[in-house]
Amino acid sequence: MSKPQDVNTAELRARYPEVFDRPASSRLATPAMLVAALAIFVFGLVDLDFSPSRFISGLSQLGWISMMMMPPDPGSSLPLYLKALGETLSIALLGTTLAAVLALPVSLFAARNIVPEIVRFPVRRFLDSIRGVDTLIWALVWINVVGLGPFAGVLAIAVSDFGAFGKLFSEAIEGADQKQVEGIRASGGSALHEIRFGLMPQVLPVIAGQVLYFIESNTRSATIIGIVGAGGIGLQLAEQIRVLEWQKVSFLILMILVAVAAIDFISGKLRFAIIGRRAVA
Amino acid sequence: MTIAVSLLPEQQLAVLNAAYRKAVARKRLRLLAGFAVFVAALIVASIGAEVNLRTFFAYFGNFISYFDRILTLDNGQRVWTDFGEWFWGLHKWLELLGETLLISYVGTLIGAVLAFALNFFAAENTSPAPRLRFTVRRLLEFARTVPGIVFALIFVMAFGLGPVAGVLAIAIHSTGALGKLFSEIVENADMKPVEGIRSTGASWLSCMRFAILPQVSAGYASYALLRFEINVREASVMGFVGAGGIGQELIVAIRKFYYSDVSAILVTIIVTVFLIDITTGWVRGRLFGKEARN
Structure with a gap:
C-alpha cells in the first residue's frame, strides 16, 4: 500500500x-x-x-x-377482574367522548382563523394550564367531588383530555383550507354557515382520527387512575400489589396488555376506514 | 358572454337522480348505523362506569367551590393577597421539585442509554438476526405498554420507598418508548455508508459505529430531550405511590384538605413544567436547527 x-x-x-x-x-x-x-x-x-x-x-x-x-393466575377473582377491565374500557370511552364533545366548540375560540388574537390567547393559555395538570391529579380532585369510583375517573379523563383536544382541534381548524370558507361567504353564507359547511367537512375526519387515537392512549391512562381510587382495573392492581399476591398481579398486567393491544388493533382499523391509510402514516 | 346550459331530457335526469339518491341514502344509512353502534357502546359504558348524573349535578357545585377553596387562605383571604403565607413551604417544595427533576433526569439518561444499546437490534435494517429482533421488539413493547406508575408500585415493594423506585420505573418506561423511536430513526438511515464500511471487512459493531451513528445521533438527542420533558410530568406524580419527588407532598395536601397548599404546589409544578418545556425547546432549537423544535 x-x-x-x-x-x-x-x-x-x-x-x-x-x-x-x-x-x-x-x-x-x-x-x-x-x-x-x-x-x-x-x-x-x-x-x-x-x-x-x-x-x-x-x-x-x-x-x-x-x-x-409465575405462572399468572387470577385465582377465583376472574369475574371480578373482567368486570374491572370493562369498567376501565368504559372510563376510557366515556371520558374521551365527553372531552371531544366539550372541546369542539371551545376549540373554535382557540383557532387563529376564526377569532381575533385577543380571544385566542386567553383560551389557549386556559387550555395549556388544564393540560399542565396530570390526569392522576384531576382524578384526586374529582374523587373529592363525586366520591370514589369509576365516575370520578371518567370526569378526570374528560377534563385532562379537554385541554389536549382543545389544542389539537384548534390546530386542525387552523390548518384547514380557507378557500372553501371563502366560497361559502361569497355565496352569502353567515359565519355559522362558514363553519358548518366550509370548515367542518374538512376538519371532522382529522378530529375523528385524533379522538380514536386518544381512546387508545386513554385505555392506558384509565388503567392507572384506579391506583388513586378512581375505579377500573388499576384499583385491583394496586390492591393486589399491596397484599403481595404476585400471581394475580402478573395476570392483571397481562390482561391490561391484551386489552391495550386489542383496542390498538380496533381503533387502527377504524382510523384507516375514516381517514384513509395515507393520512395515518 | 352567455353560456348555454344544456338541460338533460326528463327521462335521463330521473335515472341519474335516482342513482344519486340511492348512493346518498346508502352513505346516510352507514353513518346512522355507525352512530347507533356508538351510542349503544356509550350507554353500555355509562352503566359500566357507574355514571350517576344525579350525583354529578348535586355535587358539581363542589367542583367549582373546590377551586374557590384552594384559592383561599386559612384566614379567609384570597391566596394572592399574601404570597408569603401562600407559599409558606416554598423552600421544602423547591427541594422536592429538585428531587423530581433529578429523578426524571437520571431516569431519562438510563432509559436513553439502554434504548441506545437495544435499538440497533430492533431496527429492521441493522438487526443481526430476525429472532433477536423479534425478542427485543417484544421486550420494548412490554416496557412501553405497562404504565410507568405500575412499575413504580412494584419497584417500591422491591427497592423500598423512595426515589430509587421512581428512577427505575421512569428508566424502564423511557427505554421502551425511546427504543421504538430510536429504531425508527435507524430504519430511515441511509444504508450506503454501511455497505461501504462492510466492504472494507469491518465488523457489525464498526458498521454501526461509523456508518449509522453519525447519521442518527442528532435525532437521538432530540427525542431524548423530548422524553425528558414528558418524564418531568411523570415524575411529579411518582410520589403518589411513594416513589419520591413532589407528588408525595401533593397527595398529602389533597387527601388532608390543606387547600391553599394544593394550589401552591400545583402552581409550582405547572411553572416548572412550563420552564422545562421552554428550555428544552430552546436547546433543541440551538442543537438541531429550527425544524427539530416541534
Whole structure:
C-alpha cells in the first residue's frame, strides 16, 4: 500500500485554517457537555440514595418477585377482574367522548382563523394550564367531588383530555383550507354557515382520527387512575400489589396488555376506514 | 358572454337522480348505523362506569367551590393577597421539585442509554438476526405498554420507598418508548455508508459505529430531550405511590384538605413544567436547527 506522500501539511493548514484551528470553544463543546451530563448523573445517583448494596438487594427482591409472578393466575377473582377491565374500557370511552364533545366548540375560540388574537390567547393559555395538570391529579380532585369510583375517573379523563383536544382541534381548524370558507361567504353564507359547511367537512375526519387515537392512549391512562381510587382495573392492581399476591398481579398486567393491544388493533382499523391509510402514516 | 346550459331530457335526469339518491341514502344509512353502534357502546359504558348524573349535578357545585377553596387562605383571604403565607413551604417544595427533576433526569439518561444499546437490534435494517429482533421488539413493547406508575408500585415493594423506585420505573418506561423511536430513526438511515464500511471487512459493531451513528445521533438527542420533558410530568406524580419527588407532598395536601397548599404546589409544578418545556425547546432549537423544535 502506498502511503500518501508529499502532503504539504503547512500548505493545507494555511488553506483550510478553519479545519485545523477550530476555536477551543467548538472543540471542547461536546466533551464539556458530556462531562456535565455525567456529573449531574453521578450527583443524582448520590443524592437519590443509589447505594450499590441497596441496588443489589433490590434486584434480588425483584428477581424473587418475578419468580413469584409465575405462572399468572387470577385465582377465583376472574369475574371480578373482567368486570374491572370493562369498567376501565368504559372510563376510557366515556371520558374521551365527553372531552371531544366539550372541546369542539371551545376549540373554535382557540383557532387563529376564526377569532381575533385577543380571544385566542386567553383560551389557549386556559387550555395549556388544564393540560399542565396530570390526569392522576384531576382524578384526586374529582374523587373529592363525586366520591370514589369509576365516575370520578371518567370526569378526570374528560377534563385532562379537554385541554389536549382543545389544542389539537384548534390546530386542525387552523390548518384547514380557507378557500372553501371563502366560497361559502361569497355565496352569502353567515359565519355559522362558514363553519358548518366550509370548515367542518374538512376538519371532522382529522378530529375523528385524533379522538380514536386518544381512546387508545386513554385505555392506558384509565388503567392507572384506579391506583388513586378512581375505579377500573388499576384499583385491583394496586390492591393486589399491596397484599403481595404476585400471581394475580402478573395476570392483571397481562390482561391490561391484551386489552391495550386489542383496542390498538380496533381503533387502527377504524382510523384507516375514516381517514384513509395515507393520512395515518 | 352567455353560456348555454344544456338541460338533460326528463327521462335521463330521473335515472341519474335516482342513482344519486340511492348512493346518498346508502352513505346516510352507514353513518346512522355507525352512530347507533356508538351510542349503544356509550350507554353500555355509562352503566359500566357507574355514571350517576344525579350525583354529578348535586355535587358539581363542589367542583367549582373546590377551586374557590384552594384559592383561599386559612384566614379567609384570597391566596394572592399574601404570597408569603401562600407559599409558606416554598423552600421544602423547591427541594422536592429538585428531587423530581433529578429523578426524571437520571431516569431519562438510563432509559436513553439502554434504548441506545437495544435499538440497533430492533431496527429492521441493522438487526443481526430476525429472532433477536423479534425478542427485543417484544421486550420494548412490554416496557412501553405497562404504565410507568405500575412499575413504580412494584419497584417500591422491591427497592423500598423512595426515589430509587421512581428512577427505575421512569428508566424502564423511557427505554421502551425511546427504543421504538430510536429504531425508527435507524430504519430511515441511509444504508450506503454501511455497505461501504462492510466492504472494507469491518465488523457489525464498526458498521454501526461509523456508518449509522453519525447519521442518527442528532435525532437521538432530540427525542431524548423530548422524553425528558414528558418524564418531568411523570415524575411529579411518582410520589403518589411513594416513589419520591413532589407528588408525595401533593397527595398529602389533597387527601388532608390543606387547600391553599394544593394550589401552591400545583402552581409550582405547572411553572416548572412550563420552564422545562421552554428550555428544552430552546436547546433543541440551538442543537438541531429550527425544524427539530416541534
